[in-house]
Amino acid sequence: MTRVLEISGLTKGFTLHHLNNQIAAFDDISFTLDAGEFVLLKGANGAGKSTLLRTLYRSYVPQSGSITFQSSHGAIDLARAADVDIAHLRRTEIGFVTQFLLARPRVSAEAIVAEPLRLAGVPQDDALEQARQALAIFGVKQDLWRAYPTTFSGGEQQKVNLARALIVPQKLLLLDEPTASLDANARAALVNRLTELKAAGTAMIGVFHHPGDVEKLIDRVIDLTPDMIAQEERTDVAV
Amino acid sequence: MTLTLDAPRIVQTRALLQVSNVSKTYGPVKALQNVSAHAYPGEVLGIVGESGSGKSTLLRMMNLEETPDQGSYTLDLPDVQGNLFDLDRFARRMLCATRIGIVYQNPHLGLLMKHSSSGNVAERLLVAGERSFAVLRQKATEALDASEFPLERLDAPPAELSGGMQQRVQLAKAIALEPALLLLDEPTTGLDVSVQALVLDTLKRLQQDRKITMVIVSHDLGVIRTLADRVMVMRRGEVVETGLADQIFQDPQHAYTQQLVHAKL
Numbered sequence: 001m002t003r004v005l006e007i008s009g010l011t012k013g014f015t016l017h018h019l020n021n022q023i024a025a026f027d028d029i030s031f032t033l034d035a036g037e038f039v040l041l042k043g044a045n046g047a048g049k050s051t052l053l054r055t056l057y058r059s060y061v062p063q064s065g066s067i068t069f070q071s072s073h074g075a076i077d078l079a080r081a082a083d084v085d086i087a088h089l090r091r092t093e094i095g096f097v098t099q100f101l102l103a104r105p106r107v108s109a110e111a112i113v114a115e116p117l118r119l120a121g122v123p124q125d126d127a128l129e130q131a132r133q134a135l136a137i138f139g140v141k142q143d144l145w146r147a148y149p150t151t152f153s154g155g156e157q158q159k160v161n162l163a164r165a166l167i168v169p170q171k172l173l174l175l176d177e178p179t180a181s182l183d184a185n186a187r188a189a190l191v192n193r194l195t196e197l198k199a200a201g202t203a204m205i206g207v208f209h210h211p212g213d214v215e216k217l218i219d220r221v222i223d224l225t226p227d228m229i230a231q232e233e234r235t236d237v238a239v
Numbered sequence: 240m241t242l243t244l245d246a247p248r249i250v251q252t253r254a255l256l257q258v259s260n261v262s263k264t265y266g267p268v269k270a271l272q273n274v275s276a277h278a279y280p281g282e283v284l285g286i287v288g289e290s291g292s293g294k295s296t297l298l299r300m301m302n303l304e305e306t307p308d309q310g311s312y313t314l315d316l317p318d319v320q321g322n323l324f325d326l327d328r329f330a331r332r333m334l335c336a337t338r339i340g341i342v343y344q345n346p347h348l349g350l351l352m353k354h355s356s357s358g359n360v361a362e363r364l365l366v367a368g369e370r371s372f373a374v375l376r377q378k379a380t381e382a383l384d385a386s387e388f389p390l391e392r393l394d395a396p397p398a399e400l401s402g403g404m405q406q407r408v409q410l411a412k413a414i415a416l417e418p419a420l421l422l423l424d425e426p427t428t429g430l431d432v433s434v435q436a437l438v439l440d441t442l443k444r445l446q447q448d449r450k451i452t453m454v455i456v457s458h459d460l461g462v463i464r465t466l467a468d469r470v471m472v473m474r475r476g477e478v479v480e481t482g483l484a485d486q487i488f489q490d491p492q493h494a495y496t497q498q499l500v501h502a503k504l
């Protein structure tokens with residue numbers, strides 16, 4: 001198996017200077033992830049699941065430890081890489097699917113979905129065509145494709161968000177409760193797309209409200225509950 | 240962990256803009272102290288910080304209107320070499336006219352208020368050597384159109400336009416020559432909210448369609464959040480912290496940045 005990620009001794013807490021306060025999120029986490037592997041993160045509210053994903057994406061800065069990512073340019077430590085390299089990897093190799101769409105005024109749904117393709121150099125017409133297909137797959141009604149998602153319902157926005165986040169296959173995909181606020185059809189579409197990506201070699205780490213949805217994809221579970229940070233080989237996932 | 244990060248390893252292109260160790264004193268005021276900043280091609284660098292922290296001074300230096308007491312400035316462009324602060328006035332003027340665009344908070348600084356809007360843009364092209372009237376008119380119209388200026392008002396002088404429209408004329412003037420670098424000092428301040436959103440949107444489009452490298456100064460963190468790839472935080476003439484925009488907003492490291500971000504949330 002090709003290694004995609006090797007996390008070693010990763011520690012993250014927040015220093016709130018004005019309160020003179022420290023909030024611990026997680027301490028000394030180590031694990032690895034191979035191409036095509038799917039890891040489910042679990043743990044109670046506040047266990048640090050979102051914080052771990054954001055640290056891997058470098059929205060958060062870890063205090064210590066390393067995150068060795070095998071990029072197509074060679075190994076790089078995401079904990080220390082230059083901002084410009086991180087920005088490049090986010091465009092090309094590392095995706096993050098969240099619960100919320102960052103809609104912008106006067107930008108249509110299809111344009112938002114096409115944007116990652118445009119950034120990857122796909123010509124406008126092709127990008128829009130693929131974007132429409134993705135919107136159709138996630139069940140966004142055709143009359144909304146050219147409309148502005150700022151006025152969409154929560155579920156509709158989330159479908160646009162997913163179509164956008166998953167349109168370019170990535171090497172590493174981070175998922176933070178992507179099924180929240182989705183109807184059953186859209187959840188099924190998401191699972192299909194993730195299955196495709198997994199088969200194509202995308203490594204995934206995700207938090208799911210209803211892990212049952214992705215049960216067939218899960219290879220391992222990592223529990224972030226303090227003192228439980230151990231990897232269970234997947235035998236029977238408690239879902 | 241400190242955020243003194245390694246030099247880029249994956250992205251092989253050089254920074255387009257590099258300001259190194261710039262200091263400037265006005266009498267007793269240390270406006271800038273040992274400030275360094277860079278921006279890669281196509282990147283948008285946001286600069287935030289309290290009033291008087293030196294943001295506009297730094298931007299004016301990037302536009303070669305100001306010379307620091309020490310420090311250097313390079314642009315990685317064809318035919319542009321060495322420390323730009325060493326250039327004479329004429330060379331500075333040519334470089335700014337052709338490669339750098341600027342939008343000031345105060346439109347009076349950037350525009351001739353009594354000339355026509357298209358004339359304001361055409362003037363920029365004239366400085367760069369364009370002489371054909373037809374080409375001037377055509378290019379000025381294109382730039383105004385790209386800035387989403389209503390073309391039926393081409394001949395109206397900025398003095399007769401709203402603040403948002405004036406900013407569009409400044410923007411058109413700034414982008415008329417496809418600059419490599421676009422500098423924006425509070426481009427949306429003083430505009431009412433709906434007009435602000437339109438100007439922001441125009442900037443976002445320019446960023447996406449033309450991949451112009453931008454440096455944008457704003458007190459409005461929403462503007463910075465929308466546009467910037469990276470953010471630099473300044474206080475009292477010094478750089479406090481720089482990082483990816485989402486990192487600065489979600490996990491600010493420095494006490495001052497935390498204060499700034501949380502105060503505005």
Ligand SMILES: Nc1ncnc2c1ncn2[C@@H]1O[C@H](COP(=O)(O)OP(=O)(O)OP(=O)(O)O)[C@@H](O)[C@H]1O
Binds near residue numbers: 014047051
């Ligand atoms: N940006 C931040 N600044 C300060 N503290 C934070 C920040 N983000 C997270 N935390 C804290 O870190 C801890 C872990 O939070 P996190 O959001 O990672 O939990 P979670 O496991 O995702 O929980 P949930 O299941 O509720 O989503 C919490 O105590 C939280 O308050």
Ligand SMILES: Nc1ncnc2c1ncn2[C@@H]1O[C@H](COP(=O)(O)OP(=O)(O)OP(=O)(O)O)[C@@H](O)[C@H]1O
Binds near residue numbers: 268291
């Ligand atoms: N030409 C000048 N002569 C004298 N002092 C100056 C000059 N230009 C700037 N200063 C001083 O340098 C400091 C930095 O000013 P600058 O305009 O760069 O601040 P700023 O960060 O843009 O503030 P603001 O957010 O209020 O626009 C201020 O104390 C200002 O008074």
Ligand SMILES: [Mg+2]
Binds near residue numbers: 051
């Ligand atoms: Mg969470």
Ligand SMILES: [Mg+2]
Binds near residue numbers: 294295
């Ligand atoms: Mg200023």
